[in-house]
Amino acid sequence: ASSECNLMRNLREITGIQDLQLLQSTLKVAGRLRVAREVSGRQRTGLKMIFGSVLDSCISYLPLALLPLFAFLAMSWAVGLFSGEPRDDLQAAIELSLQESQNAQTEERELNRALEASTEESAARVKRKRCENAGESCSPADWIRLDDWPVGIRNVGNTCWFSAVIQSLFHLPVFRRLVLSYCLSEQVLEKCKSHSRNIAFMQELRCLFALMVGSTRRFVDPSAAVELLRDAFRTSEAQQDVSEFTHKLLDWLEDAFQLAANGNNPEDKQENPMVQLFYGTFVAERVHEGKILSNIEQFGQYPLQVNGFNNLDECLEGAMVEGEIEILHSDQMVSSGQERWFSKLPPVLTFELSRFEFNQSLGRPEKIHKKLEFPQIIYMDRYLHKNVEQTHGRRGEVKRLKEQLTLLQQKLESYKNYGSGPVKYPLADMLQYVLEFATTKPTSMVWGDYHCISAVWFSLYSSLSFISQSDLGDMAPSDSTGSSISTAQRTPIHKPFTQCRPPIETPIHPAPHSITEEELRFVKGCLQRWRMEVENNINELKAGIERVSQDLESMYLDSSLCQVPYRLHAVLVHEGQASAGHYWAYIYDHTHRRWLKYNDVMVTESSWEELVRDSYGGMTNASAYCLMYINDKLPHLISEDTDDETGQVLQGMDSLPPILRRYVREDNRWFQQELREWEEQFCQRPPEEPQVLEDEVKLEDEAKANEAQADSTAESENATSHNAPGEAAETEPEDVVSEVEIPNVGKILVRSDADGYNEEMMLTPAMQGVIMAIAKSRQVFDKDGPEAGLIKAFHEEYSRLFELSQEEATPQQDPRLQHILVYFFQNKAPNRVIERTLLEQFGDRNLSFDDRSISIMREARGKLRLIKPEDMDMEEYLQWHEDYSMFRTVFAYLLTGLEQIRESLNYLAHAYQDNESLLSGGEKKGVEQSLIALYRRKCLKELEESAATLFRSAEESGVAEGVSIMNDSVIPCMHLIVRDSMSQEDLDMIEAIRNRWCSYLGQDMDEYQQEKLGEFLPRVLDCSSENVVLKEPPKVQSKSPHDLCSRLAAVMESLHSSSVVIVK
16 A cells, blocks of 8 residues: 555656546556566567557547656556566656656755855845836936826835835825824923934935825935934845844834824833734633633734645634644644634734745755735634634534545545555446456457557657667567567658558457356346446545535635635735845735736736736745735725815825925925936037047046056055955955045045945035045044044035135136035025035935945934924025025026027026026125126127128028027017116117117118018117017026036136137
8 A cells, every 4th residue: 555655646746647536547547558568578579569559549548638647657668668677667667757856856956055145145245226226217307207106116225125015004095194194292302312213214204205105206215214224233235134124114113103102101002003003912822730821912913834834824723723723725733732812903914924944954044935825805703812612613613524524535535546456446447347348259350440649659659669679689589489570560660740550450358258148147237236336426425525625615704704804905025035035015006906016116007916926936936925914894094185174085295294295395396406407418418529538638637636646545555465465356346445536535445335326426526525524534533433523524514615605706716606505605594504505415325435434424314314394494495505506507597608609698688687686685696797797798799790790681581580680689688688777888789789770771771671670670779668588598508516617717718818718
């Protein structure tokens, strides 16, 4: 019996067929080949003829679904037949197949482990750079959010887990409302200074959620919140266990809401909305010396083991009841001495699936790639403490039904595998075979029928046909019988798959030598009656098994145990191995009743089928590690905000508090500014060749200016490299640093994994000043830490910029273009605006190039987070920044007007108008108005003279162009000058223009000239009778301060010297 069990187990593993009846039927038919071998083993003549005949009869008997399995068995026996091996042929073939399979599996495991080790080695140092993430385009135009489509979250240094967790929480409306409405009073803040990190994280989460609600970006950056979590673990940016981060995140949220609920009282957590939403309780009971001992415990994320279970209900049974209990669809029993029952279920029920186990031999964790099914709706009634008695009764019934089912299956198995020998057959088939034998009459040898067979069988015949003559000679006996085999039988026959096999002789069917009619009638009646009884018994057993299985399936589906439904809200998926991989989330859109896939910056519509394919596991290395269910009877969990007065649903920005609304609008304005700057930089790029030449000259000059310092640095580095020649080769990629030359600063060392480093931004004067200030604070930083280093660097840069603001502007240079704070100082901006602006400069992500700068950057961001909304008037703050932006726009118009002769008047007119509104707030807020007026007069005079020359040409095209210049540029500018407070110079110029065009009235002109002159001359003479509409100027080039500085110097040099300077 054990050998038979081993045989069936091996066949299951090889073929993948689990139906014992099908396997036994195939073995029974294939057993005829055994007879063929035993006969041919004694008589070596006509081997193919005998084998082919038995094979032909077997083919006609078997169902089509079993032909591949039979082909495997037939080939195994055929090999044994012609090789003459004495050992058991089927077992030998199976052992060989198993050995090959095991070898392949071993190689695959070793390959997977090698790949996993390689992944772990590279995961710690590989970081996604900007524009390298999936779906993250380099063009800001592709970052625009489409309508109300959900926003993605950028993966900042191996934090795709953060995106998956945050998205699943954000798209739970009840949780989103809690975060957005979070607020602490002044008294609580004073008492809770020890919780500043948790409060700071909560504020960052509020800002992140606000952006996810109202941002016009397609994805948002969570860097500030992620950095706080990283700091809590004091790790580098290597990927950590996601469960640790998730627990830390929930702990911080709980602490933050505890402060809001009861101040600094950690004892009473009943009013904590996080506890009410995510935390439940269970009763742990165990029997000790005949007494039931119980205690109540709280839980948040409930852990479940995956190994040994097939679906979520089985996992829950195994986790909740640690006593002996029958599990549906499983033959095992869970044994221990304790039971757990949920006494209170949270509205949001989260299951943490444990898919990792520690491999003792390898000394590291490995992922469990096992299929685990879970439903969209699960009923939790059977696990509740109030249903203990009912559930115990059902479990007793399950045990009884499982025993009954086992008994029925054993009985059915005895009918399907009947016999006392090693090989067993279905009893009904055996009775049918005996009946066939009894009713068979002896017949003579006849020609067999023609049979067309499939490609599977032709491969078998081909293998038999290609047995060489030497092999047959070795097997044949020494007598003359072997030489009687014809040459034609030994010649390989090449046939197409569709060709029919030629007729072969059919052996005589076994038949009784003699049987009377009475005996035949008696035997036939008994066999038919017995066969009918056996078939009836089999059908009854199958019906009983089906009935018991249905009872087991419906055991917990009656209405009394379907009162607490939980609907699947989110599935968090992990793809990869235990220590490396990628995370994403499937989240149900309750409003539109659809599944969405959130994969970092990409948000796409999905389906339940795709979710199952990625989440169940077993097929690929992707599987669910966290399931989030919500109580389906609590509609407020997924209901959107409504207006208290009108009852209408609040969407988008309307659902945000006023402070966060202003924050999102500010971010959207910055985003629009980014789009404009990108368009100016890339869509109106100047010719490449002059720029390249200019860049080469600039780089050459910078190289000469820093030659001495570069040489000394190089000598120092050479000395270091000679002392440790192998050190660079052994350094891990994440530790590699490179030198970057910064003007006015020198060379700095930048780590290869610096996140957010932008070399172009580092070359700006503002960033150079910050880097120099950080360098000057090195001693204080090393002695007293990051906070003292930030204060020192802040004072250094503050003092430098204040001194710079005391310098007077010259025609060639304006200090206000060098830094925004110079503009603020000269216009006496409030200290809070100045300090916050400078603090933001020290919190710039481009400072992520070494440890000291990163520490100071994080310290600055921490200070920024501590600035409460009531401490800063954001409207005032934004207005100052908008004023500086307009100031740069005025300068851009002025410089572009001086650089581009034909279009200059329009630029200068806009510059004068915008500058006038700036100067209304203070004389230092704009450019000197007389300077713009001077160049406006010069440009207006030159353009008017050009129009007059064209008008006098008498050519129709020239007249038309001259009139166009007057109508589009000259006359609107004259109207603006007249309407403003005119200087004497302006008045003289306008009178000169009027006199010129009036003088044309007395000159001989053709009819076309007279017509055009009559149209626009009244507008030249009377500038007060119409509204002035300036033609919108083309988009100006980059308005960055350092670019405007260089352009100003170049333009002024070209105006005051004979040489021409090209300005880019």
